[in-house]
Structures are given as C-alpha cells and as structure tokens.
Amino acid sequence: MNNIVFEHVVKAYGKNVIVNNLNMEIREGERLILLGPSGCGKSTTLRMIAGLEDITSGSLHMRGQVVNNVACGDRGVSMVFQNYALFPHMTVKNNIIYGLKAHKMEAAEINHRLEEVLEMLQLKGLEDRKPKDLSGGQRQRVALARAVVKRSDYFLLDEPLSNLDAQLRLRARKELVKIHEMYRPTMVYVTHDQIEAMTVGQRVAIMYRGNMEMLDTPSHVYNMPASIFCARFIGSPSMNIISCQYENGNLSIGDQMIRLEPMWRPIADACPSGKYCVGIRPEHAVLSSRPTETSICGTVKYVEDYGNRYGVYIDVKGEKSELIAICNDSVPRPGENIFINIDFRKLHLFDAQSEKSLGYPEEIRRLNAALDFFMPDAQNKNQKTGGKYHESFGQYQCV
Structure with a gap:
C-alpha cells in the first residue's frame, strides 16, 4: 500500500x-x-x-x-x-x-x-x-x-x-x-x-x-472544529468566540441569559474545567429587530461592505468582546440596538481552559455525517462502503 x-x-x-x-x-x-x-x-x-x-x-x-x-x-x-x-x-x-x-x-x-x-x-x-x-x-x-x-x-x-x-x-x-x-x-x-x-x-x-x-x-x-484555534483558523471572517457561564441548563453571555437546548446540556455538564467559551460563526448569527427566546442583545458598532454581503460588528450587552454577523440585506445602522438569534444546531462549545471542543450532540453529528455521505469525492465514496472513517460516524480526530 x-x-x-x-x-x-x-x-x-x-x-x-x-x-x-x-x-x-x-x-x-x-x-x-x-x-x-x-x-x-x-x-x-x-x-x-x-x-x-x-x-x-x-x-x-x-x-x-x-x-x-x-x-x-x-x-x-x-x-x-x-x-x-x-x-x-x-x-x-x-x-x-x-x-x-x-x-x-x-x-x-x-x-x-x-x-x-x-x-x-x-x-x-x-x-x-x-x-x-x-x-x-x-x-x-x-x-x-x-x-x-x-x-x-x-x-x-x-x-x-x-x-x-x-x-x-x-x-x-x-x-x-x-x-x-x-x-x-x-x-x-x-x-x-x-x-x-x-x-x-x-x-x-x-x-x-x-x-x-x-x-x-x-x-x-x-x-465541528476540534479546538478554538481550528474554529478561528477556518472561515472568513473567523468564528466569534465569546466567554460564557453555564449553570442549571442556562447559558449566560455577558449579563444576558438564554436557556440551552436539552441536546447540549450533557455536553456542557461534562466540561472538565467548568469554564466555557461559546462559538458562533458570523454567517450563522441571524440578526433581528425583535427578541426571541434564543437571542442576545447588542449595539451595532460599525458595518463593513464586502460587495455581495455586509459584516456587522456588534458590542454585546455586558460582554467586552465584540461579535460579527454577516448580512445579505436589511443592514442595521451603527448605534442601532439589534438582537442576535442563536441557532443551537450551529453552536460550538469549548473548554475555556484547554481550548478544546466539548463535542457535539448526536443530532448534529448525524447531520454532518450525512453531508459527507453525499459528497461526490472518492474519500466519501469510501465511507459508503463501510470504511474505518464511516464506522466512527463522522467524529473528528483530535490529537
């Protein structure tokens, strides 16, 4: 071989x-x-x-x-x-x-x-x-x-x-x-x-x-990046990484709190250090003028024009670091209050101390395994035949 x-x-x-x-x-x-x-x-x-x-x-x-x-x-x-x-x-x-x-x-x-x-x-x-x-x-x-x-x-x-x-x-x-x-x-x-x-x-x-x-x-x-470094290195603009707190099923970002979906709670409960970072890709941060059960509030700082889309930089209420969201239309203005809706299927949780991923729920891993399954390249055809990678059901290898 x-x-x-x-x-x-x-x-x-x-x-x-x-x-x-x-x-x-x-x-x-x-x-x-x-x-x-x-x-x-x-x-x-x-x-x-x-x-x-x-x-x-x-x-x-x-x-x-x-x-x-x-x-x-x-x-x-x-x-x-x-x-x-x-x-x-x-x-x-x-x-x-x-x-x-x-x-x-x-x-x-x-x-x-x-x-x-x-x-x-x-x-x-x-x-x-x-x-x-x-x-x-x-x-x-x-x-x-x-x-x-x-x-x-x-x-x-x-x-x-x-x-x-x-x-x-x-x-x-x-x-x-x-x-x-x-x-x-x-x-x-x-x-x-x-x-x-x-x-x-x-x-x-x-x-x-x-x-x-x-x-x-x-x-x-x-x-499904294996660490904060991988999450930030892949993607442009890079993934938003924000410090957060987790307790009794609630995720606190700054001085705002949202209820974590049940599929994420066993993963969050198993964090070795008890210190957390949440990851959200800019293209997965959906902006709205109205709050929802899974949204956090912020103020638009400034907007970058990329030609076919816009990068909106937001100061999250109660959090020192800023967050960037990608918009194709309906772009908010600087100084405007905005709500960032969090899609839990696109969420990432990291141990803030080791900077390693805490893992992903079975539902999300199935979705990503299905995505690879239907990719046309030769590597993914090997997965269809029951190769070693298919047996691991699409989980990442972190060394």
Missing part, C-alpha cells in the same frame, strides 16, 4: 521542537492537506516525507516499510516547491524530462509522457523557452509538469500556488485535482490558505505550534 504513516515522529533542532509527537496516517491515493500558519511545522513534515529532513525520533513508514534512513531518490516521490526550482539554463522540455533521463528511461516513453503533460497543462508551444521567458503561471505549470511526468506513487506540494494571482490560483487548483483524479497518487499538499485546503483536500490536517490539532474532512473541520 502506498500510504504514509507517522509514529511518534519528532523533529527538533537542539531544544527547538518543530514537529512534536506526530501520529498520522495518510491513506493511499488520497489528497491530504497540511494546513496551518507559518512556523507550525507543516513544510517540515512534508520534507520529512520527501527525505529532505532527518527525523529526530519516531518512525516514518511508506509502503509498509520504515524509511527513516532511506535516501530521497529511493522513496519514489515527486515534489513541487514554492519557488518552482527550475533549471534556468534549460528549456521547458528539458526541465520536464530531466528526471526521466536521469533514470535512463527509454526515449519513446519519455516523449509519450512529455506530450501528455504538455497537453494536460497547456504548455504546447513553450517547449523551447527558458524559464526567464515565462510568466509566473507558466513556470508553475512547468514545475507541476516535471512532477507529474514521473508518475510517482507520492505527489508532494509545498505551497505551490502562493506566488500566483487569484485567477491563476483558481485555475491551478482545478488542474491539481484533475491531475490527481487521473493518476491517483498519494498527494500531500502544504498550504496556509484555507480556501485551497477546503477545495482541494479530501482530508485536512490542521497544525499549530508543531502539533496536529485536527485531522478530518473539510466539512467536519468547518462544522
């Missing part, structure tokens, strides 16, 4: 730990995204897979074998770097086929593969140009072609689209998915861009300060 397994992997430079006790399996043929802010250890993790970084401790398995001491060239990987890493003195053609010639592949097979990737990545007519004569998007496609033409079992990408403009990134993302669906390599993609992670990945591993915070499908990462 062309899977990748990390067992208690640590990467450190002296006392500086870059990756801390990483345990993870990357399944054969899947698209896994390593997502996180700069310095979280995601690129180092990718380079350990490639053999470009030594492992301080622990074991890395590929094809069922420990590869800690296996040289980079013997691991059967293709890699696309952030800075393209093209040979400036070579033509597009020679950059693409350099690795194949180094492995003494037959000329007929080299030409066949070259023609295939030139057509796939729209590089026809550019074969004799040097990198300096290409645009940024063209250089990126050459770097991708050089990796794809090897048809390796493992396809590794280190922020390959970060130097492209928005339109090129959109097209390149589609090309990457198309390439993966054609050859089905085990693909590991490093990025700090949540949009790339959510659109390209079948599963997303969120890393923070050298630790893996969460490993799950994009929909579960968004709908």
